Amino acid sequence: MQRLLVLFLVAILVVAVAEGMVRAFSFRIGPPPGWPTLEMDQKSEQLKARDDVGVLFIGSSSTSVGIDPSVVVANSTAIDSSYNAALPFGSLEVQRLWSQAVMSDKVSVDVVVVEISPPVMLYRSKDSVAIDMVGSNPYGRLTGRNPGILDRSSLVTYAPDLRDPVAALRWIMTGPPRPTLSDGQTPLCRPYQFPKEFRDLIVSDFAASAQDRRFVALDDLRSLIDGLSARRIVFLIFPVAERYFEADGRLLPSWERELAQGLVFARDRDIAVIDATSIPWPQKYFSDPLHLNPAGAERLSEFVAGALDSIESGEPSLYTDRAYAVDDCRER
Amino acid sequence: MLFNTWTYAAFLPVVFVLHWLIPDRFRNRLLLVASYIFYGAWDYRFLGLLFLSTLVDFVVGRTLATTQDGALRKRMLSVSLIVNLGILGVFKYFDFFVSSAADVLAVLGLSPNVTSLGIVLPVGISFYTFQTMSYTIDVYRRVKQPEEEFERFALFVSFFPQLVAGPIERASRLLPQFENRHLTAARFESGIMLIGRGLFKKVVIADSMARLVDAAYGAPDGLGTVGALVAVYAFAFQIYGDFSGYTDIARGSARLLGVDLMENFTQPYLSRSITEFWRRWHISLSEWLRDYLYIPLGGNRAGRSRTMLNLLVTMLLGGLWHGAAWTFVVWGGLHGLWLAFERLQGSLRKYSEPLVRRDWWRVGLTFHGVALLWVVFRAGSLTQVREILAQLLSFSFVGLDLGAVATLVIMMLLVIRLDRVERSASLMNQPSAIKQGLLLGGFVVAVAMFAGAASSPFIYFQF
Incomplete structure (x- = not known):
């Protein structure tokens, strides 16, 4: 028994020393790329410093890296300011909590563009297996539901940099590769990219529970829209890479149904829709199936700017011409 | 679960x-x-x-x-x-x-x-x-x-x-252990250490390798020779870390409950021949195939050509046991041919004999052969096998990913080190509590660092 005691004491000591060392040197370590809480902190600070925003984008990591506000402003005649407030892991629930936190009484917003994409329509932060694997997440931050010990451990927090030998060497030599947000102009310093297995886990998570979430997603969407205070709300149907489409370009059936719900909802509420999937999105514009690369972001931002101008000039809302199974998805 | x-x-x-x-x-x-x-x-x-x-x-x-x-x-x-x-x-x-x-x-x-x-x-x-x-x-x-x-x-x-x-x-072996089980401090310690080691092999080694392997097999075009080599070596260590890690956790869990499960791996990549490899790799399956398939077919008692045929049939079915796909059949068949060829050569050194310096070229040859055959095992189709092999033989060095190479080298060194620790532990029987504590603490630190990354299911769960 004494031997076991010594063994476990030594093991605990090793863990404590490792944790202490990471804490001591954490100022040299950059936070993991796309770390949601960091982005949330920075965006929160930037939004607090602004009185008004012409067009505010909210959504998930897809919008976070897929919309460049400076390109939107440069390509629009009607928009003079824009801010990308989308967050990685920004499910509808996260978007609702987040928009309440940053918009109410703090900043005046003219137009809110809400991302409607398969991940957003299917993903629920509350009960996802995938979200817990990354420890910290915006839902946890916004609701105070942080997983506790995992978030308090620097060893775990800085693990993504520590476990990549090249990155670890780089930050030891050159200091932290800290991502910066220049007032919403560049959402992240590099394209957001999930590890493949993590993406697949999310996708399988979606697929497994798509049936259950069918109408919950609509409830979340309703709550989000009801909580927004802006002159106009616009839905942006976000492109995803070919991999998640059938060969003929139609979305996979489960996802198509979710998007169709969003369209029906928009029609019922008279919300304008920008369907970015109505123009071709070759693979070259993606850094992974859910995220655009900088070239893709520029293309999407230009497209969105033009569409927003059309909407502002009073042209009919851009309902999609895609053959979603809309009639099957009326609110029940 | x-x-x-x-x-x-x-x-x-x-x-x-x-x-x-x-x-x-x-x-x-x-x-x-x-x-x-x-x-x-x-x-x-x-x-x-x-x-x-x-x-x-x-x-x-x-x-x-x-x-x-x-x-x-x-x-x-x-x-x-x-x-x-x-x-x-x-x-x-x-x-x-x-x-x-x-x-x-x-x-x-x-x-x-x-x-x-x-x-x-x-x-x-x-x-x-x-x-x-x-x-x-x-x-x-x-x-x-x-x-x-x-x-x-x-x-x-x-x-x-x-x-x-x-x-x-x-x-x-197993049924008699389901009565009168006892827990001692030594068994508890060894169970915990096995679980720690298994988690380390799975979470740190196998899952790190899986990221390299999935990336390479997901888009083989443009891998080049080095990229394909990284994929080949990485999968060899991924499957070893994954399966032997699983076995360690299984054995550790069972030991905590008073049951000793058999060893399934004994440093298989140090084998001097393919025959020896199959005595060190997935031992429980090899022995099953030997006792319930190879020997009933006649084993080596019915002449040389019949022995060759028996080996081939056993390994073909062993390959098919792994999965319902032609890649597994081909993989098993190639192993069968290699075993048959080795049997023809004769004069194999005994498995129990210790490794000596002049054995290393045999170890290297066997490891590389096994690693190459893993390509067939891992590939989703025979077309993908061709794609990977074409990249391997392209002698193109474009797009060299130093990060991937560094990760691979570090993980290979870790596997070698861990194998040494395992061997010395079995020789010394019981390392000091401090050494064991350092090792367990190291496992916990490493697993904590790597567990946040996406984990993949155990490969052998699909079989």
Whole structure:
């Protein structure tokens, strides 16, 4: 028994020393790329410093890296300011909590563009297996539901940099590769990219529970829209890479149904829709199936700017011409 | 329920505490319930299959014990084999055989209307059916007395640490351990160390390698020679870390419950020949194939050419056991050919002889051959095998990913170091508590760092 005691004491000591060392040197370590809480902190600070925003984008990591506000402003005649407030892991629930936190009484917003994409329509932060694997997440931050010990451990927090030998060497030599947000102009310093297995886990998570979430997603969407205070709300149907489409370009059936719900909802509420999937999105514009690369972001931002101008000039809302199974998805 | 999840991290301690708290006579029942919960957590609908296999082999075993009628005994054995192989055939191979037959007919210009079942493969089906079949065959051969107690037999089939990916235990080894189990400090320590080591192999080594492998096999175009080499080596270490890590966790979990499972790996990449490799890699399957397939086919007792054929057939079926795909058949066949070739050469050094300096070129040759054959095992299709091999032989060095190479080298060094620690631990029997504590702490730190990354299911769960 004494031997076991010594063994476990030594093991605990090793863990404590490792944790202490990471804490001591954490100022040299950059936070993991796309770390949601960091982005949330920075965006929160930037939004607090602004009185008004012409067009505010909210959504998930897809919008976070897929919309460049400076390109939107440069390509629009009607928009003079824009801010990308989308967050990685920004499910509808996260978007609702987040928009309440940053918009109410703090900043005046003219137009809110809400991302409607398969991940957003299917993903629920509350009960996802995938979200817990990354420890910290915006839902946890916004609701105070942080997983506790995992978030308090620097060893775990800085693990993504520590476990990549090249990155670890780089930050030891050159200091932290800290991502910066220049007032919403560049959402992240590099394209957001999930590890493949993590993406697949999310996708399988979606697929497994798509049936259950069918109408919950609509409830979340309703709550989000009801909580927004802006002159106009616009839905942006976000492109995803070919991999998640059938060969003929139609979305996979489960996802198509979710998007169709969003369209029906928009029609019922008279919300304008920008369907970015109505123009071709070759693979070259993606850094992974859910995220655009900088070239893709520029293309999407230009497209969105033009569409927003059309909407502002009073042209009919851009309902999609895609053959979603809309009639099957009326609110029940 | 995966070993590398928080669910299992909560499940095992609860079972452990309850197991040692309750009186001895209730422990098997507890483990049986726990095992069914463990399996049902994945998909409760397939519990019926597990129960069916258990029931059939228990009844067959009891009948074999009570009758001396040779014809009846044969019929009873056939019932067990038909049920178990039938379960495997329907749930694992039906779609494969149907689609393969359709492909053959299509080549002949026919276009049959093919119906596939599209059934999900029940986890661990290949393992527990082989385990129960070995019991029935042993009872039939009268080398094992049939089990009298259904509860204990059901636990033998479903014991959760080894239910879904082995080791494939023999009844003569496992069943006697389901009575009068004791926990000592030394066994507790060794169980914890095994679990720590297994998690390290899975979470740190295998999952790190998996990221490199998935990236390479996902988009082989433009990998170049170095990229393809990284993929080849990385998968060799991924599958080793994954499967031997699983086995370590299984053995550690079982040991905490007072049960010793057999070793499934003994530094297989230090083998001097492919024959030796199969004595060190997935030992429980190799021994099963030897005892219940190779030897009944005639083994090496019926002349040289028949021995070659037996080796080839055994390995072809061994390959098919891994999965219902032609890549596994080809992989098994190539191993069979290599074994047959080696048998022709003769004069193999004995497995038990220690490695000496002049053996290293043989070790290198065997490792590289095995690693190359893993390409066939890992690839989704024979086309992908061609793509990877084409990249390997392209002698192109564009797009060299230093990060991937660095990760691979670090993980390879870790595997080598860990193997040394394992060997020295077994030689020294019991390292000092401080050394063990340092090692366990190191495992925890490493797993904490790597567990946040995406983890992949154990490779052998799909078999």
